Amino acid sequence: MSEAQTIADHQETPKVLGGVVPYLMVSGASKAAEFYTEAFGAEEVFRQPEDESGRTMHIHLYLHGGSLMLCDAYPEYGQSLQGHAGYTLTLSVEDVDGWWARAVGAGMQVKLPLERMFWGERYGQVQDPFGVTWAIVGK
Structure with a gap:
């Protein structure tokens, strides 16, 4: 920067x-x-x-x-650090496998493996080193 x-x-x-x-x-x-x-x-x-x-x-x-x-x-x-809970940041993407591989390759921890869900899309959750949960979803 x-x-x-x-x-x-x-x-x-x-x-x-x-x-x-x-x-x-x-x-x-x-x-x-x-x-x-x-x-x-x-x-x-x-x-x-x-x-x-x-x-x-x-x-x-x-x-x-x-x-x-x-x-x-x-x-x-008055801005103290709180735990990250009760929300998930969701990325809806076209290339779900590519996004997943890059995130996991960078060091995200898998919370919920990427798989086809009942609503028809592939969905998985990862957690970053800062405690934030991310979902990656796509076809």
Whole structure:
């Protein structure tokens, strides 16, 4: 990420894509952005600089036609890290085998193997190293 792409340089922020935009607070947002680039082919389009502790308050990724936002926890400002539970981020894709292989190859842990489901599509769940569950679904 070049310095020309940070708010500190007063550049315009990238367009937010998609309807509902997940904003994930993780431990290690910079590492998560790198991981999602490898696992899902995400493109980093914006990043706030890291502080002296290596935390960042905002990273914007484009992932499969939508936006995904990331940040680190800032407990000193009332933003403490919580466990990731009660939701699944779902990627509906054409090449389900390719997406699955890339995600697992990058280090995602299989929670539910990819298989044909009763509704006719192939579906599986993986968990990333940051505790987020992802579903990959397609024909």
